[in-house]
Amino acid sequence: MVIERPWKRWVYFYIPLTLFVIGTLFPFYWMLITAIRPDAELYRSWRAVNNAPFWTLHPTLEHFRDLFEKTTFPHWLWNTFFIAVISTGISLFCGLLAGYALARLKFPMAGALGTSIFVTYLVPPTLLFIPLADIIRNFQLGNTPWALILTYPTFLIPFCTWLLMGYFKTIPKELEECARIDGATRFGAMVRIIFPIAVPGILSAGIFAFTLSWNEFIYALVFLSSPERKTVPVGVVSEMIRGDIYFWGQLMAGALLGSIPVALVYSFFVEYYVTGLTGSVKG
Amino acid sequence: MAQVLLKDLNKKYDEVHAVKDVNLHIRDKEFIVLVGPSGCGKSTTLRMVAGLEEITAGEIAIGDRVVNDLPPKDRDIAMVFQNYALYPHMTVYDNMAFGLKMRKFPKAEIQKRVQDAAEILGIQDLLKRKPRQLSGGQRQRVAVGRAIVRHPQVFLFDEPLSNLDAKLRVQMRVELKRLHDRLETTAIYVTHDQVEAMTLGDRVVVMKDGWIQQVGEPLELYTKPSNRFVAGFIGSPAMNFVDVGIQGSDSSLTAQGTGIRLAIPPVNASQLGPYKGQRVTLGIRPEDLHIAAGGDQAGYVFDAVVDVVEPLGSEILLDVKAGPNSLVARVEPTVRLKVHDGVRLAVNPDRLHFFDMTSEKAI
Ligand SMILES: Nc1ncnc2c1ncn2[C@@H]1O[C@H](COP(=O)(O)OP(=O)(O)O)[C@@H](O)[C@H]1O
Ligand SMILES: [Mg+2]
Numbered sequence: 092m093v094i095e096r097p098w099k100r101w102v103y104f105y106i107p108l109t110l111f112v113i114g115t116l117f118p119f120y121w122m123l124i125t126a127i128r129p130d131a132e133l134y135r136s137w138r139a140v141n142n143a144p145f146w147t148l149h150p151t152l153e154h155f156r157d158l159f160e161k162t163t164f165p166h167w168l169w170n171t172f173f174i175a176v177i178s179t180g181i182s183l184f185c186g187l188l189a190g191y192a193l194a195r196l197k198f199p200m201a202g203a204l205g206t207s208i209f210v211t212y213l214v215p216p217t218l219l220f221i222p223l224a225d226i227i228r229n230f231q232l233g234n235t236p237w238a239l240i241l242t243y244p245t246f247l248i249p250f251c252t253w254l255l256m257g258y259f260k261t262i263p264k265e266l267e268e269c270a271r272i273d274g275a276t277r278f279g280a281m282v283r284i285i286f287p288i289a290v291p292g293i294l295s296a297g298i299f300a301f302t303l304s305w306n307e308f309i310y311a312l313v314f315l316s317s318p319e320r321k322t323v324p325v326g327v328v329s330e331m332i333r334g335d336i337y338f339w340g341q342l343m344a345g346a347l348l349g350s351i352p353v354a355l356v357y358s359f360f361v362e363y364y365v366t367g368l369t370g371s372v373k374g
Numbered sequence: 375m376a377q378v379l380l381k382d383l384n385k386k387y388d389e390v391h392a393v394k395d396v397n398l399h400i401r402d403k404e405f406i407v408l409v410g411p412s413g414c415g416k417s418t419t420l421r422m423v424a425g426l427e428e429i430t431a432g433e434i435a436i437g438d439r440v441v442n443d444l445p446p447k448d449r450d451i452a453m454v455f456q457n458y459a460l461y462p463h464m465t466v467y468d469n470m471a472f473g474l475k476m477r478k479f480p481k482a483e484i485q486k487r488v489q490d491a492a493e494i495l496g497i498q499d500l501l502k503r504k505p506r507q508l509s510g511g512q513r514q515r516v517a518v519g520r521a522i523v524r525h526p527q528v529f530l531f532d533e534p535l536s537n538l539d540a541k542l543r544v545q546m547r548v549e550l551k552r553l554h555d556r557l558e559t560t561a562i563y564v565t566h567d568q569v570e571a572m573t574l575g576d577r578v579v580v581m582k583d584g585w586i587q588q589v590g591e592p593l594e595l596y597t598k599p600s601n602r603f604v605a606g607f608i609g610s611p612a613m614n615f616v617d618v619g620i621q622g623s624d625s626s627l628t629a630q631g632t633g634i635r636l637a638i639p640p641v642n643a644s645q646l647g648p649y650k651g652q653r654v655t656l657g658i659r660p661e662d663l664h665i666a667a668g669g670d671q672a673g674y675v676f677d678a679v680v681d682v683v684e685p686l687g688s689e690i691l692l693d694v695k696a697g698p699n700s701l702v703a704r705v706e707p708t709v710r711l712k713v714h715d716g717v718r719l720a721v722n723p724d725r726l727h728f729f730d731m732t733s734e735k736a737i
Binding site: 263265266268269270271272273274275276279284287288 | 424425426445446447449451452453455456457459461462463472473476477520524
């Protein structure tokens, strides 16, 4: 038996973990204290007495108020949410069917199709937005939410398809065969047996897709132009930096509010999400 | 309840010809076992009957319906898988009721059938549990229960006992047999375990490399194997094989191997006549070898040296060497012999097997 010394646990586990947690959470902390910091404190010289960069002395909600009253932030929030939900829905639906087909059905070129779907995921959006912009213009969708709802699936569907395909492959195929013998059609077996078992995988694909579209920047920057049509990431950056003036308080308030929904979604589904990525049920 | 007919059945995967010209008439109410080494095409055959694999060529009929183009759900069969394949998100009750619900049975009928099946299998107390809360043996019962509630025409089993430990396997084997006697439903059972095959099957089908080697009742396979493969596959410990040359005159043929010389008994003489001067394979089952005593005729004994002694309590397995040939003899537990002892063994002259060297067929 190995006798473990307590200091080893500290050196190899607790201390690195603590450093990691601090490193990860510090930006959020910074975001928070900046968002509630009055302008007087924000733009004070470093050499001023009472300067406390890591702490806010007189917290205030004025930046949040300004955000809601002087900008179209509520619109951005709604736009982001609307676009993220619909494009996630579309991508999940397609990803479910495509992932299932690639995992289970035998058809010519199945392998090649799977690979090419994956390859499309690897094409960087910075390249893809040029032809996409052309298409969006031809369909006259520019500056509408549909420009994003229809372009996000170009990277979300391959992503969902691959994640779900991997998950479906871990489900023993006998479950489905048994259901088909028991009286279900192939489609029935998929819906009644495979999908319920794949819930953790579906949820993690959904969470990921939602996060990716929530945070997406380039397409949103290119395809939307009127201020009230923008999404949170683009709106915050383009409307709160005017020329070379940064409205730090509002900027951080907007970023904070924008990251809360994603954080909520993750914390709510974290367990599903972990099993979704690490494997599934045994028959 | 129905008979099942397999006619010139073939299955080809891209590179593998998994099932070759299988012809089989499974009678109504029969319990038939497909047995053979891993990869011989047993599961593929069963899955074609179930409708889970496409048929490359040939025909399958269940009852008097050709089912080649019917989807699994319309074939009126039930299948038990090696890994049980219980639906993990449903309770035991829902697992068993699933097939009936899919077929739109009335609720009361479903309840009654599930209760009946649960009673037969002794799983009434488990109905509200999820599969992950069950032991291996209990899951096995649920899987069987799910099959029997539907009262199908044919049961299909694909190595249903292979995931159980040895003791439970013997117990479930007996229960399956009892269940079949009670339900009298045609059953096709796949296993690689020849003991399971012999104990369960009304008839046993031995397969190898996609071909059927022999079909017969268990004892028939044991006493009259049609070729060397079946002879070696059925029976444990396996039959001993010795290469011998056939010599002598028609009236007194002998089998001459290195280190062994045996007279050919009159029952085999006529078939072996044409092989005079050629080599054949002699097969002797371990229990047809015993320590020579006064009553044994001179032509049927040979000398050997003990190599390994394996006492099993009820009997002793003697591994002996006669010249270069290794043989196993099953002898009385009272025999006292040590390694390297010389021993004179006698064969049972009525029970010798001879196989052609090239075709491996029984002579
Ligand atoms: N889906 C498949 N694709 C290709 N070859 C297969 C497939 N399923 C089985 N085989 C091959 O067919 C042969 C018979 O397999 P199987 O019927 O499963 O054997 P077993 O008798 O062990 O049940 C094996 O050589 C196996 O490799
Ligand atoms: Mg098999």
